[in-house]
Amino acid sequence: MPNGTTSPGHPPGLRRRNTVRATLTYAIVAAAVGGAADVFLPGLGAPSWALPTVLALLVLGLPLAAILAWAYNLGPAGLTSGTLAEADGGTATPTLEPVQSPRGETGASPDEWTPDPKAIAVLPFANLSEDPANEYFSDGVTEDILTHLSQIADLHVISRTSVMVYRKSTVPVGQIARELRVGSVLEGSVRKAGNRVRVTAQLIEAHTDRHLWAETYDRALDDIFAVQSDVAQQIAKALEARLAPAVLSHIRQRPSHDMKAYELFVRGRQDAFSVHPDRIPAALAQLEEAVALDPAFAAPHAMLGFTHMIAGYWGGAPPQDAFREAKAAAERAVALDERVALGWAVRGVSRAHLDHDWSAGTEDARHAVQLGPNDADAHFWLGFLLLLQERFEEALRCYEPACALDPHNPVMASHRAAAMWLLGREPEAERAFQKITADHPTVADVLAMQSVPLSRNGRWLDFAEANRKGAEITGGHPIFRAREALGLHHGGRSAEAKALVSEIRARGEEELSSGIRLLLALVEEDWEGARHFLDQAIEERQPMVLWYRVMGILPRESPWVRERFATIWPGDQLTL
Known part of the structure; x- marks a missing residue:
């Protein structure tokens, strides 16, 4: 605790x-x-x-x-208690010997499911430090072990979003394993005191509650990288997972020699992964300080790129500037360490959004998946780019492993459901969205994704309702309100749509992006204004414009729309 x-x-x-x-x-x-x-x-x-x-x-x-x-x-080492070692040079003390177990197969349903020991969940390491504020450090240890394991193709590693659900949970390990569909669970604790750190880790065969491996490390704080590396290697050994030489070399590599830079990186990563606009500035400040202290530390460069990308997509910076910064940071990351999967994914998304180089961007994202076969985010971002190119079948093939690796992530689940719907699997997709919205009623991104197939299939009043709920959750965000107005307009409720447009404009034109003003022009059937704001949004690299194509919001049969889409997707065959 x-x-x-x-x-x-x-x-x-x-x-x-x-x-x-x-x-x-x-x-x-x-x-x-x-x-x-x-x-x-x-x-x-x-x-x-x-x-x-x-x-x-x-x-x-x-x-x-x-x-x-x-x-x-009580273990092979005898009766042991847990006190932080006071000696200066601690060594790992084994408490349980590895026990091997046969590998199972994953079935199609919980009743048929056979636990696979090579499918593993790393539960959040408990912060046992006297200062509760050190939880960021224990989360950092969890995250770094996940990053190491995600590179091992012979494993199936559940992503951070889904395991963090079980922070401080009293749910039995067997139940967690069933919910995440894994056969092995790693749990542990971190106690940080001055320049000392104590890390315990236990690998458990979930369906028998048997310990496959366990170890306690009492080390100097700056030896934390060796601890994280050893934990990953011992898990691979205990589960008999094949470890490629290049992956082993990367896991053993010390990422930084500056502990201050590392701690800033861990704090910045935590803020960045929140994807909350209020925490983005703090994430940027911490990551920029980390790379200033250790310019050769690749991970914060990649995370800095990710944070700029989020700022460009969800607000906080002009998109063109944000994507330019994201691309530059990602390029620095992959130049320093060519095996940083996040760097390749961020560069891929940035190249597509900034340069409209979809081929190169997609290849970068594909390379990220190759480097991190168990990295749910890498699969997700590749699917993301493919969906924006209307390559729906390929996108779904990426979203499937992303959701398997991160089963509690509502955003990934909503992208998967949208891809299914866009492929004509409407009943299945609608059931999926019903479950996602029931389980995560306050996640606005789910409603944003649900509105994609609704508008493309002409279900305008349902589209309006989804965006009304999104506006309610986000405190009246103008993008949701503008989409609601467009849905009401196309759904035959023009008077309500125009009244809503007036309310949106009353907030002040300066608060509205060109992408939002484009939607308002469409509601008002101001075609000259629509052309102007579309041109402006493309020039500013407003990311929402890319989604307007997939959503079917713009009349793509019109020559002026096709001409402008051709500047974003050059050489692409734009289907009507």
């Missing part, structure tokens, strides 16, 4: 299972001893108080057994 009140030697999940097993074992043994005493003591001529005394001692021993099981762990 973050307040440091739990035993520091083992993470809460492991201690909880030790306690349950020890308590049940004690109860069984105590019942047997009590029964034997009841049978044999009278025959041995024992005094009348002997049997009640034995039974009372057995009952009193039960809570003592539970307390000892919570505080201590």
